[in-house]
Amino acid sequence: xxxxxxxxxxxxxxxxxxxxxxxxxxxxxxxxxxxxxxxxxxxxxxxxxxxxxxxxxxxxxxxxxxxxxxxxxxxxxxxxxxxxxxxxxxxxxxxxxxxxxxxxxxxxxxxxx
Amino acid sequence: xxxxxxxxxxxxxxxxxxxxxxxxxxxxxxxxxxxxxxxxxxxxxxxxxxxxxxxxxxxxxxxxxxxxxxxxxxxxxxxxxxxxxxxxxxxxxxxxxxxxxxxxxxxxxxxxxxxxxx
Numbered sequence: 516x517x518x519x520x521x522x523x524x525x526x527x528x529x530x531x532x533x534x535x536x537x538x539x540x541x542x543x544x545x546x547x548x549x550x551x552x553x554x555x556x557x558x559x560x561x562x563x564x565x566x567x568x569x570x571x572x573x574x575x576x577x578x579x580x581x582x583x584x585x586x587x588x589x590x591x592x593x594x595x596x597x598x599x600x601x602x603x604x605x606x607x608x609x610x611x612x613x614x615x616x617x618x619x620x621x622x623x624x625x626x627x628x
Numbered sequence: 629x630x631x632x633x634x635x636x637x638x639x640x641x642x643x644x645x646x647x648x649x650x651x652x653x654x655x656x657x658x659x660x661x662x663x664x665x666x667x668x669x670x671x672x673x674x675x676x677x678x679x680x681x682x683x684x685x686x687x688x689x690x691x692x693x694x695x696x697x698x699x700x701x702x703x704x705x706x707x708x709x710x711x712x713x714x715x716x717x718x719x720x721x722x723x724x725x726x727x728x729x730x731x732x733x734x735x736x737x738x739x740x741x742x743x744x745x746x
Contacts, residue, residue: 521670524668549734551734551737556739556740556742557739557740558632558634558718558720558737558738558739558740559671559718559720559735559737560737561734561735564734605670605671615661615673615676615686616661616734616735617673618663618670618671619670620668620669620670621668621670
């Protein structure tokens, strides 16, 4: 069975600084990888996803993630964060077929002015 | 606009009472899911359904029940057998391509129901 490990439960960072949220997965088969964002008391919104092809995927708001098969990682990065990026971020994995998404425990990103 | 509606947003119940959380979608999605979210524990799967009148247990199904009588509706009942029901509950849905599931679809989430049992 697949699993997801988010290595940091909380990440504080100053505004306009870069940030990396780490995600490692475990699976014996090929996977699809996702990053979701959750603002307080709301549901999750899809941020970006890796399906196949280029290992670097980007979102519309400046985040990017790189799939690294040898290290089984899918870290999320942003070169310059804003206050509005303060939220909880979840990494998730899904294998081919109809198995449900498996989520990590989340990383709370706090951007400090 | 299409989406998932969860109601109510906040729910208070006395210990020992059953309570039903509503989840309705107008996306024509085939599969629906219920997750429970607790601080520091991420999202844990309770039940899911890929077709009407059929559903499967997730990782933490004990103390919960579901039904899927209509494609657009997937209510969750938190029974008195659930030992620690206070949590944030999220409903999600996804679709498939023709007769085959495609794992490259992400999920669409509702805005959640916060259940507090006193």
